[in-house]
Amino acid sequence: MKVIATTRKAQGTGASRRLRRADKLPGILYGGKEPAAPIELEHNPIFYALRKEKFHASILTMELDGTEQLVVLRDFQMHPYKPQVMHIDFQRIDPNENVTMRVPLHFHGEEESPAVKLDKAIISHAVAYVEVTCLPRNLPEFISVDLSKMESGMTFFSQNLVLPEGVTVEADVVIASVIKPVEEEVTVADEAAPAAEAAPAPAA
Structure with a gap:
């Protein structure tokens, strides 16, 4: 550009x-x-x-x-x-010196992951980019993040990223994590409450 x-x-x-x-x-x-x-x-x-x-x-x-x-x-x-x-x-x-840049992350594959398909969980994206260091000619336009292997309880760190040759990540940070959905517990008393409220008052 x-x-x-x-x-x-x-x-x-x-x-x-x-x-x-x-x-x-x-x-x-x-x-x-x-x-x-x-x-x-x-x-x-x-x-x-x-x-x-x-x-x-x-x-x-x-x-x-x-x-x-x-x-x-x-x-x-x-x-x-x-x-x-x-x-x-x-x-x-300088084309011959390393540069540190923020590179955006492109997420994919989460719909096919066991966490989503089997456990109905949600994969939360913790960050939208990472800082990398490399020579200018090796700078990627973006980094692809494959979440298709994510299972319940797993956390994806920047050290798990597949990086182009000559590119290193500045710090190991959380990229994505699996969040289990919160299930509402309905007790027997809660189920009975509406029926009791709807019952007519006894005749005087």
Whole structure:
């Protein structure tokens, strides 16, 4: 995915406000051996790109003043109630150095699991992503999580994930767990109560 930006010459709150009125987006590019650089981008392409999962978990190509470099999205701020991006941060990436990124998880197979099919349990997804470390060229777009073997009482940890070559998970965390449904117990007294309430009062 490609991002086109230019160096932002005017800075400050007033300058950023003027950029936003012109449908521009102020941002900053930092990291690597170069100093942080204020940048500006077209607002709408970024606004719609932020709706895509891939934009948040991919190595991006930024064309800054005609020169391309690798970057990743690090942060952004939205307007409290308007559909408007207020500010965005990118970090430079060295293609030969490891990068740590959040990668989304795609769950599948839970309907076929013994926990769901046989025990009528529910598989709860504890997290939606994990942090991985790898070289930029090895960064996966997402990680598939196969829950088809889950049984009652089981917990799926990040160490159980099948990861692409060269990719490691930063911390061992719970990915999913089986939750047994709560069954309501109905006592004989509870069943009899409605009948007793419905019985007519004795004649005087």
